[in-house]
Amino acid sequence: MIDDSTRKTIVFFLLQLVFSLFCIEEVHAEFKKPLNDEIVIPYFMDLIKSHGRAAEWHNVTTEDGFILTVFRLLPNSSDCHQKKRVLFLQHGLAGAADFFIIYGPTQSLAYTLSDAGYDVWLGNFRGNTYSKRHHNFLQDDARFWNFSLDDLALLDLPAMIDYVLKATGQTNLTYVAHSSGCTAVLMLLSDRPEYNQKINLNVMLAPIVFWKFKNPAVSFYTLPFRWVKRILPSAAVQFVPRTMFVRPALDKVCFRSSVPFDVCWSLVDMIAGKDHEQINREIIMKFLDYYPAGTSLKIFYHYIQHIDSGKLRHYDYESRERNVRRYGRAEPPDYNLRKITTQSVIFHALNDPLSTTKDTAVLIAELSNSSMIYEEIRNRKFNHIDFIIAKDAKKFLLDPLVRILRKVHGPQC
Ligand SMILES: *[C@@H]1O[C@H](CO)[C@@H](O)[C@H](O)[C@H]1NC(C)=O
Ligand SMILES: *[C@@H]1O[C@H](CO)[C@@H](O)[C@H](O)[C@H]1NC(C)=O
Ligand SMILES: *[C@@H]1O[C@H](CO)[C@@H](O)[C@H](O)[C@H]1NC(C)=O
Ligand SMILES: *[C@@H]1O[C@H](CO)[C@@H](O)[C@H](O)[C@H]1NC(C)=O
Ligand SMILES: *[C@@H]1O[C@H](CO)[C@@H](O)[C@H](O)[C@H]1NC(C)=O
DSSP: OOOHHHHHHHHHHHHHHHHHHHHHHHHHHHHTSOGGGSOOOOHHHHHHHHTTOOEEEEEEEOTTSEEEEEEEEOOSOOOOOSOOOEEEEEOOTTOOGGGGTTTOTTTOHHHHHHHTTOEEEEOOOTTSTTOOEESSOOTTSGGGGOOOHHHIIIIIHHHHHHHHHHHHTOSOEEEEEETHHHHHHHHHHHHOTTHHHHEEEEEEESOOOOOOSOOHHHHHHHHHHHHHHHHOTTOOSEEOOTTSSHHHHHIIIIISSSSOHHHHTHHHHHHHOOOGGGOOHHHHHHHHHHOSOOEEHHHHHHHHHHHHHOSOBSOOOSSHHHHHHHHSSSSOOBOOGGGOOSEEEEEEOTTOSSSOHHHHHHHHHHOTTSOEEEEEOSOTTOOTTHHHHOTTHIIIIIHHHHHHHHHHHOOOO
16 A cells, blocks of 8 residues: 555655656756856846836945845825835845845735835845855855855854945835745844844744654755755755746646646745635746845755754755864754744745744744744645735735734835
């Protein structure tokens, strides 16, 4: 007899195989292009324009020389004459700022928050489409890709947040993030207490922080990375850049072949939760225009360390000597979430295998020094990527979020 998990494993391997076959061609074609042919089209700015809105492009340099792009969405109306509260939006794993606008003016998070009266800024972590520049290294340099979650949290976020506060003349801002944007801010708030004053409210959508419970989705998801880790232990490599294989392969397999959508999409369903009601080809393809936007393999290794240890900790160099050199101790230090005093908001979806109800409860317990607003999405099927691409995002996410912001900050003009 084949049990359910064996069957899932078989499906997983078959899908991997199919994808690899479709990908070889694409990857081959991609590698033939010269490196500086990398996409530099300001997709974000074009997209904003196509929505009848305007934005500013800001360049922010980190302490270690990366040049990050931060966008500022300009308000649609100029009726408000008082200084607006600043709201900073941060994308998740291998994502980019585009995700907060791809659904257009009435459905997207960035526009909704701008129309709710906030001065909306959007961050881009090092390594993504808009943050692939460094003062000393080119993109083909291993030193460029040698970054973990610690670097996003302790170098990128402070640079972007301080830049935005200075540019707006404000003392604090509201932080809103999806998925690993939440991991990063919690690391920052734990390690650098002054950011508890600079961030007045920390809104987390589907935070991925603790992995204390055995989770089959996560085992599937991490398996290929465990293989890769054996071959490439150094990790200072780029994780598949945008368009390199995911989009063309998915389009071919899911929409231009006789493979039924349920089968084709089963890998994503396993990782992110099954909810076909909220998606269609158009939004999937739009999403894949921007995903993955680029990050380092080391980020994935860092998550695997968290999954294996069940702890939120600094990057483990997996060598006593190197840990001692870096941290002055054999084991990497844990991030202590009890030090966080910034008020938190958590949006949790019940059908999210990456941010499960049990692990979210652990997170809430760890944030014992932060006053907490917990909001469960009122749709039992809502999953991890619905936070970005759900058809009914307005009803299930945007309206409740604006209601909570009004409750905390009062109405904005
Ligand atoms: C901007 O505001 C005007 C007036 O409220 C509205 O008609 C229009 O649809 C808005 N445009 C966008 C792109 O949100
Ligand atoms: C930001 O960097 C880009 C690319 O290097 C450049 O074209 C642009 O002028 C810079 N913007 C500002 C405001 O410095
Ligand atoms: C945070 O910023 C707002 C304006 O955006 C200001 O009214 C408020 O006093 C600030 N809070 C603190 C604690 O500085
Ligand atoms: C990456 O950073 C670590 C720690 O700073 C260092 O030991 C290692 O040599 C670096 N690797 C590369 C390829 O730069
Ligand atoms: C909780 O926050 C207060 C105020 O910042 C601090 O004094 C206290 O040590 C914190 N508690 C823990 C367990 O860190």
